[in-house]
Amino acid sequence: MPQLGETVAEGKITxxxxxxxxxxKPGDNLFEIETDKTxxxxxxxxxxxxxxxxxxxxxxxxxxxxxxxxxxxAAAGAAPAASPAPPAASAAVRAFAPTPSRASPQQxxxxxxxxxxxxPERNFGPAKLPGGTRVTPLARRLxxxxxVDLGKLxxxxxxxxxxxxxxxxxxxKAAPAAAAxxxxxxxxxxxxxxxxxxxGSFDEVPLDNMRRIIAARLTEAKQTVPHFYLxxxxxxxRLLEVREETNATAPKxxxxxxxxxxxxxxxxxxxxxxxxxxxxxxxxxxxxDRILRFRGADVGVAVAIEGGLITPVIRNAERKNIVExxxxxxxxxxxxxxxxxxxxxxxxGASAVSNLGMYGVREFAAIINPPHAxxxxxxxxxxxxxxxPDGVRFVSRMTVTLSCxxxxxxxxxxxxxxxxxxxLIEHPVGLLI
Numbered sequence: 001m002p003q004l005g006e007t008v009a010e011g012k013i014t015x016x017x018x019x020x021x022x023x024x025k026p027g028d029n030l031f032e033i034e035t036d037k038t039x040x041x042x043x044x045x046x047x048x049x050x051x052x053x054x055x056x057x058x059x060x061x062x063x064x065x066x067x068x069x070x071x072x073x074a075a076a077g078a079a080p081a082a083s084p085a086p087p088a089a090s091a092a093v094r095a096f097a098p099t100p101s102r103a104s105p106q107q108x109x110x111x112x113x114x115x116x117x118x119x120p121e122r123n124f125g126p127a128k129l130p131g132g133t134r135v136t137p138l139a140r141r142l143x144x145x146x147x148v149d150l151g152k153l154x155x156x157x158x159x160x161x162x163x164x165x166x167x168x169x170x171x172x173k174a175a176p177a178a179a180a181x182x183x184x185x186x187x188x189x190x191x192x193x194x195x196x197x198x199x200g201s202f203d204e205v206p207l208d209n210m211r212r213i214i215a216a217r218l219t220e221a222k223q224t225v226p227h228f229y230l231x232x233x234x235x236x237x238r239l240l241e242v243r244e245e246t247n248a249t250a251p252k253x254x255x256x257x258x259x260x261x262x263x264x265x266x267x268x269x270x271x272x273x274x275x276x277x278x279x280x281x282x283x284x285x286x287x288x289d290r291i292l293r294f295r296g297a298d299v300g301v302a303v304a305i306e307g308g309l310i311t312p313v314i315r316n317a318e319r320k321n322i323v324e325x326x327x328x329x330x331x332x333x334x335x336x337x338x339x340x341x342x343x344x345x346x347x348x349g350a351s352a353v354s355n356l357g358m359y360g361v362r363e364f365a366a367i368i369n370p371p372h373a374x375x376x377x378x379x380x381x382x383x384x385x386x387x388x389p390d391g392v393r394f395v396s397r398m399t400v401t402l403s404c405x406x407x408x409x410x411x412x413x414x415x416x417x418x419x420x421x422x423x424l425i426e427h428p429v430g431l432l433i
């Protein structure tokens with residue numbers, strides 16, 4: 001199971017394109033993976049015969065787990081490995097194993113089957129302990145989760161490797177001591193909730209991979225990111241006029257329909273991107289032991305999909321005109337709902353927009369999506385009374401709330417970013433230049 005992103009710990013195989021006994025050529029699609037954010041086909045990187053399928057369609061397994069066995073001769077012209085693989089190692093594992101770089105022998109690289117480039121190796125594959133003992137990827141992940149010191153383990157796997165059962169055995173010995181310690185989380189949470197309701201009064205809905213990961217990530221974000229919130233009312237009278245005029249003058253396509261139709265959200269994305277450049281200290285993310293400040297503005301946009309949500313990113317939004325942003329966002333949203341986004345299309349970014357105005361929501365506060373430092377929640381535009389020197393009059397306004405990570409963005413800095421955004425929205429001609 002290949003790695004599909006920094007935060008993806010497991011994947012579900014939704015379809016096998018090959019059956020046991022089938023011949024496989026480099027580039028042939030082997031299986032389709034579904035994670036909490038995307039669905040993707042995995043191609044073979046070596047030739048051979050698919051001799052065994054170990055993971056059935058619909059099953060989820062951790063990153064690094066063996067899902068199938070391939071045997072046969074590797075593709076002609078492949079570079080020789082730095083050291084021969086153990087006889088029991090499968091071609092499926094070797095296909096994703098690190099390969100030495102000719103240009104820099106000290107810099108291992110990983111062949112990413114989803115891109116055309118070779119990228120630096122991350123520590124997802126087997127590793128060696130100082131004494132030379134090798135550790136399987138699953139054992140490494142389990143050790144981190146259980147807090148097990150790999151140096152205290154005796155390997156029981158093939159060729160003297162530390163495998164998952166070694167970690168689990170040591171973790172089980174430590175379990176009684178951990179159980180004796182006080183815990184804030186009660187045991188049997190699900191059973192306790194279910195006991196509150198009459199049997200037969202509800203239907204149980206199993207958690208899919210997306211919902212489980214969304215729940216875990218947002219719980220972690222809310223508990224570990226020090227949120228604070230800034231709210232402002234923004235007048236959109238002029239923006240609506242500019243939008244209406246721009247859409248009315250849009251050229252016709254070959255089908256006779258307008259070539260584009262801009263939404264308020266397209267203007268919001270552009271305005272947030274320009275605001276981030278005006279307040280560069282807020283155009284940043286938290287990187288644990290440092291802050292990363294960006295030269296361009298990559299803005300994520302929350303998209304609701306079946307069973308959850310995903311945040312594709314508009315790269316360098318400050319350089320794109322609103323028509324380009326609108327077209328790109330429509331494409332990203334359509335592919336997000338079809339689970340066809342690639343990892344690099346929903347990873348990264350410095351800030352994001354979450355817009356619930358189309359549902360009539362007047363005001364809300366969004367949870368920051370780490371490592372972002374901010375997220376802008378956009379409410380519905382509506383006619384509201386305001387007091388003027390000539391009396392009370394009605395204008396179109398919307399309420400926006402900026403959620404900030406206090407580790408990166410202090411109160412005054414967040415207010416400065418919100419003021420810059422408000423100014424750009426209330427003077428929208430500048431967004432069209």
